[in-house]
Amino acid sequence: MVLPFTVVVRTGRSLHDQVVFAATKAVVTGQLSPGDAFPSVRTLSQELGINPNTAQKIVATLIERGLLESRPGVGTVVSSWQPSANPARRALLVADIERLVVDAKQLGIPVSDVIEAIRKAWK
Amino acid sequence: MEPVIAANNLSCRYRRTEAVRDLTFAVEPGTIFGLLGPNGAGKTTTIRALMNILRPSAGEVRVLGVNSRRLGAKELVEIGYVSENQQLPSWMTVRDLLAFCKPMYPTWDDGFAAKLVTDFDLPLNVRIARLSRGMRVKAALITALAYRPKLLVMDEPFSGLDPVVRDDLVRGVLERVGDGQWTVLLSSHDLDEVERLVDAIAFLDNGGLVLTEPLITLMSHFRRVEVTLPDGAAAAEAADPAWIGRSAAGRVVQFVHSAYTGPGSDLEIGARYPGARVDVDPMTLRDIFLAVARHTRGGNRLPSVNAEEVRS
Numbered sequence: 001m002v003l004p005f006t007v008v009v010r011t012g013r014s015l016h017d018q019v020v021f022a023a024t025k026a027v028v029t030g031q032l033s034p035g036d037a038f039p040s041v042r043t044l045s046q047e048l049g050i051n052p053n054t055a056q057k058i059v060a061t062l063i064e065r066g067l068l069e070s071r072p073g074v075g076t077v078v079s080s081w082q083p084s085a086n087p088a089r090r091a092l093l094v095a096d097i098e099r100l101v102v103d104a105k106q107l108g109i110p111v112s113d114v115i116e117a118i119r120k121a122w123k
Numbered sequence: 124m125e126p127v128i129a130a131n132n133l134s135c136r137y138r139r140t141e142a143v144r145d146l147t148f149a150v151e152p153g154t155i156f157g158l159l160g161p162n163g164a165g166k167t168t169t170i171r172a173l174m175n176i177l178r179p180s181a182g183e184v185r186v187l188g189v190n191s192r193r194l195g196a197k198e199l200v201e202i203g204y205v206s207e208n209q210q211l212p213s214w215m216t217v218r219d220l221l222a223f224c225k226p227m228y229p230t231w232d233d234g235f236a237a238k239l240v241t242d243f244d245l246p247l248n249v250r251i252a253r254l255s256r257g258m259r260v261k262a263a264l265i266t267a268l269a270y271r272p273k274l275l276v277m278d279e280p281f282s283g284l285d286p287v288v289r290d291d292l293v294r295g296v297l298e299r300v301g302d303g304q305w306t307v308l309l310s311s312h313d314l315d316e317v318e319r320l321v322d323a324i325a326f327l328d329n330g331g332l333v334l335t336e337p338l339i340t341l342m343s344h345f346r347r348v349e350v351t352l353p354d355g356a357a358a359a360e361a362a363d364p365a366w367i368g369r370s371a372a373g374r375v376v377q378f379v380h381s382a383y384t385g386p387g388s389d390l391e392i393g394a395r396y397p398g399a400r401v402d403v404d405p406m407t408l409r410d411i412f413l414a415v416a417r418h419t420r421g422g423n424r425l426p427s428v429n430a431e432e433v434r435s
Contacts, residue, residue: 013405014342015319042297049293050319051155 132182160327203267228270257288
């Protein structure tokens with residue numbers, strides 16, 4: 001079975017976070033729709049060549065964030081997710097935005113170009 | 124639960140050379156454990172001791188609850204063993220080999236063996252002598268997996284194999300996921316290769332244990348720190364014994380924080396270097412090993428880290 005989303009694994013970063021990000025991206029961009037089957041822990045582990053316990057944690061995180069749900073007898077499927085109001089993760093995002101602004105300033109990219117790039121990525 | 128493998132002050136000596144000394148580590152059930160280190164670090168010696176191929180000169184290693192010196196048929200049918208230079212009977216075909224191994228193991232699963240042969244794309248009717256090295260490792264792995272052992276021990280299983288064969292082997296090993304409490308110990312000198320695969324590691328260097336820890340805590344408390352000092356500031360000496368491998372060039376000070384705890388550590392670094400720009404980056408397993416090995420080879424010790432503190 002091929003994974004229904006793409007993961008480009010880079011070393012030095014947490015594998016868990018990278019796969020969670022890739023799966024979240026597939027769900028929020030509509031590449032995966034509510035009700036679609038999500039790969040099992042075994043498939044995830046084999047396809048990515050990752051530790052099964054890590055694969056288990058990835059699925060658990062996605063369920064906890066309301067992006068997946070486990071249906072008895074069916075397996076794990078994409079849920080009809082709602083935007084989350086998690087304050088801790090919002091705070092992290094603010095830090096990421098700050099980093100983006102600092103890097104853009106240092107590289108001399110005007111704010112209008114940054115906003116334009118964000119608009120493109122948003123779609 | 125009792126560890127699947129527990130080494131207690133294990134030492135092994137070949138004549139006058141102490142190949143490993145005073146190793147203490149434990150492999151928990153249901154985990155993939157990496158025995159890591161450069162060539163000559165003592166990985167194979169440790170594996171030979173736990174498989175009862177070699178007698179420890181001091182200390183002991185317990186496997187499946189039994190002292191390695193007393194491992195018998197009852198335990199050996201529950202252990203799969205694949206070594207780097209395994210001698211398979213070269214005149215046999217893969218089919219002969221499977222038929223030869225099967226009667227030794229009451230739990231041999233023909234269906235599982237057949238599935239692995241298909242997955243591995245292994246020709247059944249070719250003599251082992253004519254198989255490539257990658258094919259031979261695959262054949263060895265099938266004979267070690269087909270009886271569904273509780274413990275799989277692999278000595279440098281991937282070394283010198285091309286990436287496709289390696290990927291097949293990893294899939295074969297991960298085939299047993301969800302099979303309950305199944306435990307894997309593998310040794311490797313290639314740290315990039317095992318980083319994704321293991322739950323916990325032991326780093327060996329020059330026959331000694333450098334550190335042993337679950338990967339998740341290890342990765343969380345090692346950080347590469349780069350400090351860019353403001354104009355005119357002098358580079359202060361390291362404030363904390365956990366800051367290792369410090370180097371300074373011009374206005375830039377670099378070191379590895381071996382007991383990083385997040386915001387608390389950031390404050391500590393900021394206080395030591397007022398007004399400086401501080402970059403903190405996660406490290407790969409390989410970078411961590413290099414930093415730690417350089418530090419301990421210089422005769423230094425690594426401050427112990429409270430794993431609970433790291434996690435919070």
